[in-house]
Amino acid sequence: MIQVDRRLLLNLDWALLAFSLAVVSIGWVTLVTVSAYGFRGGLPLRQLLWIALGLVVLVILASIDYRVWVTYAPLLYGIGIFLLGMVLVWGRSAQGARRWLAVGGVGFQPTELFKVIFILILAAALGGRRWATWSWGSLMVPLGLLLLPVVLILKQPDLGTAIILLPVAAGMLFAAGTRGRNLGLLALGGVVASPLLWIFLKDYQRERLLVYLDPGRDPLGTAWNVAQSKIAIGSGMVWGKGLFGGTQSRLAFLPERHTDFVFSVFAEEWGFVGCLLLLAGYFVIVMRGFEIAEKARDDLGHLLAVGATTLLAAQVCVNIGMATGFLPVVGLPLPFMSYGGSAMLSSLMTIGLLLNVRMRRFMFP
Amino acid sequence: MKSRRRLAVLALVTASAFVTLLGQLWYLQVVGGERLRELSERNRIRVRAVPAPRGILYDRHGLPLVENRPTFTLSLVPREIENREAVLGTLASLLGVPAEELAERLEGVPPSSSWPVRVRRNLSPEEVARVEEWKLALPGVMVEAEPQRVYQDGRFAAHLLGYIREASKAELKEQGRRPGDLVGQSGLERLLDHVLRGQDGGEQFEVDAQGHPVQVLRREEPTPGAHVITTVDKRIQEVAERAMAGKNGAVVVLDPRSGDLLALVSTPAFNLDAFTGPLDRESWLRLIRDPATPLLNRVFQGEYAPGSLFKLVVAAAALEEGLFTPFDRLQCPESVEIGRSRFRNWEKVDQGSMTLYEALIHSCNTFFYQLGLRVGIERMAHYARAFGFGSPVGIMFPGERAGFVPTPEWKKATSRGRWFPGDTANTAIGQGQVLVTPLQVARFMAVLASDGILWKPRLVNRVQDHAGQIIRTEPSLPAGRVGLSPLVFQFLRRALSGVVNDGGTGQGARLADVEVGGKTATSQNTSGRNRGAGDHAWFAAIAPVESPEVVVVVLVEHGGMGGQIAAPLAGQILRGIFLEKRAALAARGDHRDPG
Secondary structure, three states, rough: OOOOOOOHOOOHHHHHHHHHHHHHHHHHHHHHHHHHOOOOOOOOHHHHHHHHHHHHHHHHHHHHHHHHHHHOHHHHHHHHHHHHHHHHHHHHOOOOOEEEEEEEEEEHHHHHHHHHHHHHHHHHHHHHHHHHHHHHHHHHHHHHHHHHHHHHHOOOOOHHHHHHHHHHHHHHHOEEEEEEEEHHHHHHHHHHHHHHHEEEEEEEHHHHHHHHHOHHHHHOOOOHHHHHHHHHHOOOOOOOOOOOOOOHHHOOOOOOOOOOOHHHHHHHHHHHHHHHHHHHHHHHHHHHHHHHHHOOHHHHHHHHHHHHHHHHHHHHHHHHHOOOOOOOOOOOOOOOOOOHHHHHHHHHHHHHHHHHHOOOOOOOO | OOOOHHHHHHHHHHHHHHHHHHHHHHHHHOOOOOHHHHHHHOOOOOEEEEEEOOOEOOOOOOEOOOEEEEEEEEEEEHOOOOHHHHHHHHHHHHHOHHHHHHHHHHOOOOOOOOEEEEEEEEHHHHHHHHHOOHHHHHHOOEEEEEEEEOOOHHHHOOOHHHHEEEEEEHHOOOOOOOOOOOOOHHHHHHHHHHOOOOEEEEEEEEEOOOOOOEEEEEEEEEEEOOOEEEEEOOHHHHHHHOOOOOOEEEEEEEOOOOEEEEEEEEEEOOOHEEEOOOOOOHHHHHHOOOOOOOOOHHHHHHOOOOOOOOOOOHHHHHHHHOOOOOOOEOOOOOEEEOOOOOEEEOOOOOEEEEEHHHHHHHOOHHHHHHHHHHHHHHHHHHHHHHOOOOOOOOOOOOOOOEEEEEEEEEEHOOOOOOOOOHHHHHHOOOOOOOOOHHHHHHHHHHHOOHHHHHHHHOOOEEEEEEOOEEEEEEOEEEEEOOOHHHHHHHHHHHHHHHHHHHHOOHHHOOOOOOOOOEEEEOOOOOOOOOOOOOEEEEEEEEEOOOOEEEEEEEEOOOOOOHHHHHHHHHHHHHHHHHHHHHHHHHHHHHHHHHO
């Protein structure tokens, strides 16, 4: 099935791949410094294995025509939903949330895989339609495809992933040509329904949101995390404290510093200049993604590229927004940088998807 | 479908999000960088819990039963300690305790934790001074003042109040608990732990290089625990405890008009103080293995044969069923023959014929053997259950015993053989298998005192938050009614008075100015613990007989005769109660009319 076609290799987007790998490397070096601070020694090596595995998956994903993938989307979606259900029943729990499935002794987060599946199924659902004839009835299908996993993911609960599916869906619906007025009404409906979300949340999640609205509320818990993260980032100043110079990180002031708050470690060491460069790197990747969407051969490729790009962009913005105290702490990895195998796989898979669309832009069926 | 315009909008939205992030980073790193760098340099922020003072337990008149006082606690911040062993060694020699004991408290705490761990409570002022002197050599060591329970007399109402201890590993799993938190383990402290404990506050503060606080950055005030107003009368409790000094047993004082428990005494008591500090293995085992079982709350966990107290049940059944009237008579011989055995009276002479009143005040066993056979075991058991025997009183505390009312069915079902008339006779004088708790007896006496109200005794009146706002009130609840004829109740109360005032067995409980009624009992200790170690002495009293205000039940384990041992103690307690009541009344009178 995997066919190496010279034309495909010629059209490979080397720039996208290079920038992604550059950010992955920056992330890995940051992990090395975190573990050099005497925290979780074996981390960088394990992350390296995940990166290698992620690249293999990336190649497989890119090699098979995306239209083939989309034909399998309903099946994949079914499997994804099944896995999300399994997590609720058999999942391993950590800190009050069931997010992990153990596969041969290795923990795996189905939500991460599901992000990619979600892009595929939504593209499949939206791909064949004429945008001028969009009606409310036809909106119900994508809406259903969105709500089912969101409810399951909220049950785990994993607020971050559940929330991140929303901009992805919004971006793809918008790109598919849904009328602006209808999208606006949907957004309004979401706002009205958001109190419903409240009942799904665990106490600690409600607390985090309340803390965001009123930072004086919990000086020891979440507000403490955010305050420490802000101190770490700010104390990096313009030039940073240098590699291995992060005192905040070393003194264990920083919570979750290898996963959700890895950006703070980086910012402390590399300062505003480093952050500027890192954001530029992400920005290039994202803009490249939109360009791939623009140049895609067909609607399907267009939608896939928009989905993949909005997913990456939204994750970057929410994660960094969270670390800088700009957004509430919902718990979400930073693509390519946070420690975590499932997250690394899913980020590299999005890149694989983008490469896939790009490679086949000149091929006609 | 492909729309360049729409794609451009998406790219623009994304770009503006990135710019916003960059702005936020600029604000943090460039504008605020100086200040945040300083904060991170000075290492800088510490957290600590501000413990909530535990709620106070009050008596019915607002007198505190336990109090809090500030005590000094030594805590360690694991993250700040560079050389754990050296610090612990210095502390151990300063405080004169083994270093291992201190190290034990840090077990399982990650060295990176910034939460202070309490390693020793109740430091003396001298110890505090010594630690402060060495502060520079002891990074990561803090001494804090915490409000803590203080007992004037650690044995006062020990069973009722209950002890508190630092949370065990299992208790720490509960939400919101941290190592070193105090948790009520028995009595009211355990029952009401959730309202008494309040909610700890927290503090984020900056410290200098020596670990001294410089400035509080954020503070969340603790919510003090709620206060509990019990139904207990502290003075009556004291009077009752004084009466029981040196004896093993129980006292229950109950108000039959409201079901309020005024005093609950179980002796021997344990010392509450013994539990607050570190309790070593030795003293734990001593408490657990003490043959006098000081941890047992005899009031509702002790089951005893009721002895002659049960004659009141038999009398009530006989009168209500019309099987016997106050005008009928039966013989009170030295012994009667039932089946093939002789059943004796405790008096070795034939006392001739008696009315029911006389039989009750002289507590004639042979009379009641005969009456018991007339009533029959089924009716006896029925009435006993109606009076609340054989089922728990429902005092909210765990471990309450239900007592036992035997029946022929039970005897058969447990393969103890056929029920003989001798069993019925034995039951009629409260011996054999029948078992009651002192609390059940108090409830039973309240039924007689109140013309039939079966109370669910109340121990907590209301719960108030620290500002005095009432959170919860506990109404007094009748659990049922014993629907006997008022004439029966009247007759039984007259007989109770006769026991004390008409030459009966309970003259030791007599008071000069209050008409006391009561029933003596001497229950043979034929089963269970310390079998045959001597009879238990009972006295169950109501006063004043005309309109009873209190029920007093006294049980002295292995005390001997109820009339000789328990009745005078009940008298002593009642004298104290009525002195107290008169003083309170006088005080109220003064208040009303200051002239």
